[in-house]
Amino acid sequence: AADTLQPGPPCGADRLRLEWRRLPAEPPAEAIFGALFANSPTAFWLDTSIRPPAQAARYSVLGDTSGPLARVIEHDVWQPCATAAEKIRQLLAQPVDIPEDLPCDFSLGVICALGYELKHEATGVPRGQNHRSRKSPHPDALVILADRAVVVDHARGETILxxxxPAAESDSRRREQHKWFAHTEQALQNIAGAPHPTDSPALSP
Known part of the structure; x- marks a missing residue:
């Protein structure tokens, strides 16, 4: 269905805090994705293109929408509702306290997959008479508010959760996030300690 929100309610007027944990290891991003997110229909895996010369991309960001504060919007330009840009602004309206000592350049937020159909909302270009017959079976925009992520810092050789x-200690969603920290830290330690495939050595002639 268009414009669906899931899995849970927003935090309301309560402030949110971005919390983080650091793991002094750099498990392969593909191993992290396979172990933690491969079976999720809303999994994402992003790699930055900002990198120094002759080095790999610095950050890999992986996650899904299994957290208690995650939201998902599927936008259909044919539905008489708010535009995709308006919905993104609504998702970002929740106040969040960002720690000054955050060890990476990513602080969660929205992750979007935007289709070409959004040009009609963005530019006002009219649709042709046969436009509806060519409608994609996929959402014109998929917008995720990520409340969790695994960030691999390839430059420093470490992983940030x-x-x-929620700021309130009694909030069950806070406890759920802390359980996720503990579970994911253990999973990453297991991945980091496991042998990983490497390139096969060249065969001797």
């Missing part, structure tokens, strides 16, 4: 947490 991020989670949005």
């Amino acid at each position: 991020l989670a949005l947490c």
Whole structure:
């Protein structure tokens, strides 16, 4: 269905805090994705293109929408509702406290997959008479508010866990996020300690 929100309600007027944990190891991003997110229909895996010369991309960001504060919007330009830009602004309206000592350049937020159909909302270009017959079976925009993520810092050889947490100590969603920290830290330690495939050595002639 268009414009669906899931899995849970927003935090309301309560402030959120971005909390983080650091793991002094750099498990392969593909191993992290396979172990933690491969079976999720809303999994994402992003790699930055900002890198020094002769080095790999610095950050890999992986996650899904299994957290208690995650939201998902599927936008259909044919539905008489708010535009995709308006919905993104609504998702970002929640106040969040960002720690000054955050060890990476990513602080969660929205992750979007935007289709070409959004040009009609963005530019006002009219649709042709046969436009509806060519409508894609996929959402014209898929917008995720990520409340958790695993960030691999390839430059420093470490992994950062991020989670949005309600400030109230008694909030069950805060406890759920802290359980995720503990579970994911253990999973990453297991991945980091396991042998990983490498390139096969060249065969001797």
